[in-house]
Amino acid sequence: MKKLINDPDSVVAEALRGMALAHPELRVDHENRIVFRGDAPVRGKVGLVSGGGSGHEPMHGGFVGPGMLDAACAGEVFTSPVPDQMVAATQGVDGGAGVLHIVKNYTGDVMNFEMAAELVETEVATVVVDDDVAVQDSLYTAGRRGVGTTVLLEKIVGAAAEQGRPLAEVADLARKVNDRGRSMGMALTSCTVPAAGQPTFDLPEDEMEIGIGIHGEPGRRRVPLAPAREIAEMLVEPVLSDLDFTSAPVICFVNGMGASPLLELYLMYGEVAALLEKAGVRVARSLVGPYITSLDMAGCSVTLLRADDDLLALWDAPVRTPGLRWGA
Amino acid sequence: MKKLINDPDSVVAEALRGMALAHPELRVDHENRIVFRGDAPVRGKVGLVSGGGSGHEPMHGGFVGPGMLDAACAGEVFTSPVPDQMVAATQGVDGGAGVLHIVKNYTGDVMNFEMAAELVETEVATVVVDDDVAVQDSLYTAGRRGVGTTVLLEKIVGAAAEQGRPLAEVADLARKVNDRGRSMGMALTSCTVPAAGQPTFDLPEDEMEIGIGIHGEPGRRRVPLAPAREIAEMLVEPVLSDLDFTSAPVICFVNGMGASPLLELYLMYGEVAALLEKAGVRVARSLVGPYITSLDMAGCSVTLLRADDDLLALWDAPVRTPGLRWGA
Amino acid sequence: MTSLDSLVSWLRAFAASVEEQKDALTALDSAIGDADHGANMARGMAAVVAALDAQSFDSVGALFKKVGMTLVSTVGGASGPLYGTLFLRFGTSAGEVSELDPQALAKALRAGLEGVVARGRPEAGDKTMFDALSPALDALDAALSSGASLADALTAASRAADAGRDATVPMLARKGRASYLGERSVGHQDPGATSTALLVAAAARTLA
Amino acid sequence: MTSLDSLVSWLRAFAASVEEQKDALTALDSAIGDADHGANMARGMAAVVAALDAQSFDSVGALFKKVGMTLVSTVGGASGPLYGTLFLRFGTSAGEVSELDPQALAKALRAGLEGVVARGRPEAGDKTMFDALSPALDALDAALSSGASLADALTAASRAADAGRDATVPMLARKGRASYLGERSVGHQDPGATSTALLVAAAARTLA
Ligand SMILES: Nc1ncnc2c1ncn2[C@@H]1O[C@H](COP(=O)(O)OP(=O)(O)O)[C@@H](O)[C@H]1O
Ligand SMILES: Nc1ncnc2c1ncn2[C@@H]1O[C@H](COP(=O)(O)OP(=O)(O)O)[C@@H](O)[C@H]1O
Ligand SMILES: [Mg+2]
Ligand SMILES: [Mg+2]
Ligand SMILES: [Mg+2]
Ligand SMILES: [Mg+2]
Numbered sequence A, B: 001m002k003k004l005i006n007d008p009d010s011v012v013a014e015a016l017r018g019m020a021l022a023h024p025e026l027r028v029d030h031e032n033r034i035v036f037r038g039d040a041p042v043r044g045k046v047g048l049v050s051g052g053g054s055g056h057e058p059m060h061g062g063f064v065g066p067g068m069l070d071a072a073c074a075g076e077v078f079t080s081p082v083p084d085q086m087v088a089a090t091q092g093v094d095g096g097a098g099v100l101h102i103v104k105n106y107t108g109d110v111m112n113f114e115m116a117a118e119l120v121e122t123e124v125a126t127v128v129v130d131d132d133v134a135v136q137d138s139l140y141t142a143g144r145r146g147v148g149t150t151v152l153l154e155k156i157v158g159a160a161a162e163q164g165r166p167l168a169e170v171a172d173l174a175r176k177v178n179d180r181g182r183s184m185g186m187a188l189t190s191c192t193v194p195a196a197g198q199p200t201f202d203l204p205e206d207e208m209e210i211g212i213g214i215h216g217e218p219g220r221r222r223v224p225l226a227p228a229r230e231i232a233e234m235l236v237e238p239v240l241s242d243l244d245f246t247s248a249p250v251i252c253f254v255n256g257m258g259a260s261p262l263l264e265l266y267l268m269y270g271e272v273a274a275l276l277e278k279a280g281v282r283v284a285r286s287l288v289g290p291y292i293t294s295l296d297m298a299g300c301s302v303t304l305l306r307a308d309d310d311l312l313a314l315w316d317a318p319v320r321t322p323g324l325r326w327g328a
Numbered sequence C, D: 001m002t003s004l005d006s007l008v009s010w011l012r013a014f015a016a017s018v019e020e021q022k023d024a025l026t027a028l029d030s031a032i033g034d035a036d037h038g039a040n041m042a043r044g045m046a047a048v049v050a051a052l053d054a055q056s057f058d059s060v061g062a063l064f065k066k067v068g069m070t071l072v073s074t075v076g077g078a079s080g081p082l083y084g085t086l087f088l089r090f091g092t093s094a095g096e097v098s099e100l101d102p103q104a105l106a107k108a109l110r111a112g113l114e115g116v117v118a119r120g121r122p123e124a125g126d127k128t129m130f131d132a133l134s135p136a137l138d139a140l141d142a143a144l145s146s147g148a149s150l151a152d153a154l155t156a157a158s159r160a161a162d163a164g165r166d167a168t169v170p171m172l173a174r175k176g177r178a179s180y181l182g183e184r185s186v187g188h189q190d191p192g193a194t195s196t197a198l199l200v201a202a203a204a205r206t207l208a
Helices: A008-022 A083-093 A107-119 A149-162 A167-180 A228-242 A262-278 A309-316 B008-022 B083-093 B107-119 B149-162 B167-180 B228-242 B262-278 B309-316 C004-032 C037-054 C060-074 C079-094 C102-120 C130-145 C150-167 C177-185 C191-206 D004-032 D037-054 D060-074 D079-094 D102-120 D130-145 D150-167 D177-185 D191-206
Strands: A026-029 A034-037 A047-054 A071-077 A099-104 A124-129 A181-187 A207-210 A221-224 A250-256 A283-289 A299-306 B026-029 B034-037 B047-054 B071-077 B099-104 B124-129 B181-187 B207-210 B221-224 B250-256 B283-289 B299-306
Touching (some): A008 A026, A008 A047, A008 A071, A008 B262, A034 A083, A047 A083, A047 A107, A047 A149, A071 A083, A083 C060, A099 A149, A099 A167, A107 A124, A107 C079, A107 C102, A124 A149, A124 A167, A149 A181, A149 A250, A149 A299, A167 A181, A167 A299, A181 A228, A228 A262, A228 A299, A250 A309, A262 B008, A283 B008, B008 B047, B034 B083, B047 B083, B047 B107, B071 D037, B083 B099, B083 B107, B099 B107, B099 B149, B107 B124, B107 D079, B107 D102, B149 B181, B149 B250, B149 B309, B167 B181, B167 B299, B167 B309, B207 B228, B228 B262, B228 B299, B250 B262, B262 B299, C004 C060, C004 C177, C037 C060, C037 C079, C037 C191, C060 C079, C079 C102, C079 C191, C102 C130, C102 C150, C130 C150, C130 C191, C150 C191, D004 D037, D004 D191, D037 D060, D037 D079, D079 D102, D102 D130, D102 D150, D130 D191, D150 D191
Parallel strands (some): A047 A071, A047 A099, B047 B099, B099 B124, B250 B283
Antiparallel strands (some): A026 A034, A034 A071, A181 A299, A250 A299, B026 B034, B034 B071, B181 B207, B181 B299
């Protein structure tokens, strides 16, 4: 295992230390492993709390700041944070207008956030993000994973909270974004969890995994390595067949899994955009880069969000976080 | 070779196509492989042109926009662009106040920019960035490589040009930034040049290269893999012994080589910051992330810039590019 | 009667098994999950052992409340709330007593299982820890009601847990991360069922 | 006398060698550079061949001006300006003629070498293409002035270029990317000297 770390057990704590030093505008609660907006709680504003396992940086800690999250809880690598963290985060951002929990749909995340919500006095609403079309949706299973849409949702809902919209409206908006977002991912290589010390799965030089999540879980199928053009088809097709994206402006997000350089991500974006154009999808906004990663995995994912004027205006609104920043 | 590409020979052209689609605010000259500010040439403003081999993204194309570069020429992977590109870029950004060429000190880059400068009518000044302390400086050699300081220089000098400072002043400022910046890099893994199809060098699981550049050249020495804390020492020590950084505010830049995730880069930043504090260096600003990369190489570099009030104000000034953005 | 001391031994024995099997649990989780089950359980049980070292407890309820809370607060992931709830409900069912008779022990374990079901909504055959724990408790109840000793009943329970764990191999996962793999989850042993079998085996070794 | 056609054959032969040796040149550049010398030279010489296919030239000067400009405009890196300047200066020295006598050929090559020196400032022993080209031209001049045939003189030049190329192995690089390696550049053959030896070998095969 080749990583810039000291000790697999202290990776998260030490990365948070570095993040706190690099971003004095944020406040890091090292004991509880929470990244807070420097000015949290913001009076009268709905507080947005997210969190999850570490290893997806910049998500979520890098999305804390004006116009996006108020706090993010960092779990161990790929392991949901514990309720104590979420309780402290919720209390720390409670400005009197209630708090929204943004939870990716993983059993652990859902259960831990659930327990936290039961433990606080604060009025809490919860949105569970489940946008991964690689996973079949069913009432009798864990359902779909939460992946790329989370980034877009945190930005858009963050802008709405910043405008002073009330909790019920912010929560409805979050659900709307989730309902209209779909993702599909792939991996060229496995990631290596520091504590495990070796790649989560073996992937021969001439194969790749399609329908991968963000935790190094194997994907839905293993196929021969293919050119970017065909990879784009394997990602875009299932997204487009899951929801109609032709009748509204779309936000298109090509995400890197951590070890795929920007050169390749832009190339992928070109392929994805070409397919969307052919399918009659109008891309109104785009985002290209490693925003919801899976440690040192090479690969990418495609997320489409069926937007509307409100969503686009919220997308364009100022945001000032380590990971996403514009207009401020 | 596992990459999100179609054909090794078309990587640069296809990535530029994706970049153009993702950034409608920029103008891409596909024939000449130049990324232009959308509003270039800006009348009365000194034009800033940089460029170099591709494979270092977001540098340079991702640093084009208000407050930074006016144009960037993209060469083949790790290969300096040709004079024709630099000529077209120089003419395209010439707003009547002259043009500054920002050139990293590689024989190829220097010679090609030199030939371009001889071919244009425009008044051209040139700054050659040579900040890599891994390489011994000497009149009788190619001298030091240009690495991390390039990013800081393009930001700072870009802000000065945006303010309307004249060419001579902008060029002096660029030389000042270069004189005050020092870098040192390391690699955990080799990169793979698409056209070569295999890693540039073999690096066993338990070894790393210290004093690496950004083109997959082997470094100055190969040493056993070490914890982040020791790696930080191997990078910071030679930088601090090359120039005094204790008597001025410092901009500290921890850069990722392309495949090292942000989690690890923040952890490294924590180690670097601790060493600087111990050495009596006051970090006034920081930048952490993959900004000057080496394809899919895992590793990092540390750049320190001895700033002053003017440099800090220029650093803080608004910038609006795909790769660096704040205040706009 | 099972004393507080034996219950503490049970927990320590489970912690030791988890530590020993840490890499094996993570390897199972690598195949169909995210490669952290060993680290998660080891981190949690190490915290439990630290709590046992630091403090003594005057009732079964207090002991297991502490154990459950410790797991909830240190593990995270799916196993934190699930094992945490298991022990919390065990403690609540056991109450402020200093020892448990076999029926009370079985009842507390059953309450623990119900806690797992309330949290995670697993059903039989979903390929989760439920598939080891549920048959184990059925075997325990059956043995006890047919008059077996606690020792024999726990041995039967452990055998049933092992069988339940093994039976997860051919299952298609419907809960937890393994469910994302669909058909590809078939043919792999569930990590949570595996750690649960260790828990029941530790009980058979220490509580009888 | 060397005709325009022979000069075109030389260029085509050099292009063929480069294409054939592309991976070998890149492998040499991987060891002490950035793994692109083969791709660079192949891209440039393919463009030269395309120009030769598309167009005919009525003077040596015009031919080599085109070759030099094509290399400058398509190669980039260090080799683009260096080989580009070599051929540009060759063309200027040869002038608007349709054939070259051996002395004029040698003079044009010498002008090319001087162009390389003007661009890159290499010195003998710096471990660059200079270390193959310079001894080759010395051998050519010596052979010609001792009355050897052009064929024999070019064979001597090619032998000297090969020897010069081989002599780069123990050198410590002081120019180009290999210089960044310091001591570690020792023991590796310079890629540019290697492609230059191909150029001289192609001349020996085609111009005699
Ligand atoms: N809904 C559920 N009900 C019961 N058990 C579950 C459920 N989801 C997951 N599990 C159990 O949790 C185990 C995984 O635990 P662990 O790897 O520690 O957590 P995570 O899945 O969050 O990484 C699975 O092997 C399974 O036995
Ligand atoms: N200053 C110089 N003078 C002469 N030749 C040089 C000089 N710098 C580099 N070279 C030659 O160029 C070769 C490398 O060419 P290439 O790999 O195509 O370019 P780059 O170094 O830009 O990647 C070296 O092997 C060397 O022979
Ligand atoms: Mg997990
Ligand atoms: Mg090169
Ligand atoms: Mg797991
Ligand atoms: Mg090279």
